[in-house]
Amino acid sequence: MTAPEPTRPRAEPLREESEAPPLPTVDGGFKTILADPPWRFANRTGKVAPEHRRLDRYSTMDLDAIKALPVSEVVAQNAHLYLWVPNALLPEGIAVMEAWGFRYVSNIIWAKRRKDGGPDGRGVGFYFRNVTEILLFGVRGSMRTLAPARSQVNMIETRKREHSRKPDEQYPFIEACSPGPFLEMFSRHARKGWILWGDEADEELEPRGRVHRGYGGGEIEAPAVARYERLDGEVAEALGQQLRAFYESGLSIRDLQKTTGYSIQRVRGLLERAGADLRPRGGAH
Structure with missing residues (x-):
């Protein structure tokens, strides 16, 4: 039985799509x-x-x-x-x-x-x-x-x-x-x-991407915003979850503030939005 053709909203690529190279072959497949x-x-x-x-x-x-x-x-x-x-x-x-x-x-x-x-x-x-x-x-x-x-x-x-x-x-x-x-x-x-x-296949290739801090190193990717500028709801949701992961791995709100450049209030708000269980102020971290 053939699965019905999925219908989803169509998203534009974030960068130009390159033509796929030929697939490799071996005797017998x-x-x-x-x-x-x-x-x-x-x-x-x-x-x-x-x-x-x-x-x-x-x-x-x-x-x-x-x-x-x-x-x-x-x-x-x-x-x-x-x-x-x-x-x-x-x-x-x-x-x-x-x-x-x-x-x-x-x-x-x-x-x-x-x-x-x-x-x-x-x-x-x-x-x-x-x-x-x-x-x-x-x-x-x-x-x-x-x-x-x-x-x-x-x-x-x-x-x-x-x-x-x-x-x-x-x-x-x-x-x-x-x-x-x-x-x-x-x-x-x-x-x-x-x-x-694949377009990234290489015998000497180091894996791309960032490892999350607390899980082996890495960086927080936070968009630059003006002091009173509001983040889009979906962006705030995704960023809040990212901050929560770093917070729960041991970073303090002050650490997150310094890394993102955001205010303490914004960081706390994002963490609360993500459902983080905030530690008492001045407590161990």
């Missing part, structure tokens, strides 16, 4: 593909969602362009596909999987954890605070997973790293459950034993 497409994410108004404006350092693709990639021409007759998809774009993920010649059979959930093991509350969303991402699993032809998969749970629980970077634990997971040769599409860093494809 790839047995396993891992893909993390640069989805073009639009909010309810059709604008690029505020939290995704940081993605302008990556080339994004619309749904039709992703579906049009000739994946079916480079895979084996029997093959596995692991496809990352945002929670809000699940129907699009199924549509891409079918366009590439695979049928959906299961999924793996990435549960993002804080240092203390609790859920990472920095996720965003219009309806719920997303602390998970979905890795769809599809099959082309007829090929079961390898023996280790019989005892493998369909969950990866790790701390979040650079923006947009998926957990390194995905590789041993996939290598234990599916056969090679392996192709990673839209790859951002090298992995031994994998053939890479």
Whole structure:
């Protein structure tokens, strides 16, 4: 049964979309593909969602362009596909999987954890605070997973790293459950034993993006505003969640004030908007 064509508000790319290079090939075709497409994410108004404006350092693709990639021409007759998809774009993920010649059979959930093991509350969303991402699993032809998969749970629980970077634990997971040769599409860093494809694939590439302070270093990305200027509601929501993550990892309101250049009152307001449990003034941090 074919999934209905998803209908979403159309978002304009944040930078010019470049033409995709040809897909690599191997004799007999790839047995396993891992893909993390640069989805073009639009909010309810059709604008690029505020939290995704940081993605302008990556080339994004619309749904039709992703579906049009000739994946079916480079895979084996029997093959596995692991496809990352945002929670809000699940129907699009199924549509891409079918366009590439695979049928959906299961999924793996990435549960993002804080240092203390609790859920990472920095996720965003219009309806719920997303602390998970979905890795769809599809099959082309007829090929079961390898023996280790019989005892493998369909969950990866790790701390979040650079923006947009998926957990390194995905590789041993996939290598234990599916056969090679392996192709990673839209790859951002090298992995031994994998053939890479994407505009950021490079054997010497350092991962892009920022690691959040308290999670290994990084910076807060706060828009410059005049003293009495109000932040747009969606921008304030996304920024408040980012500040909350830094605050809950140990930074003080004063630290956040110095880093953002905002007033103490604005920082407190953003934290309160994000639902942060503020520590008593003058207390330990």
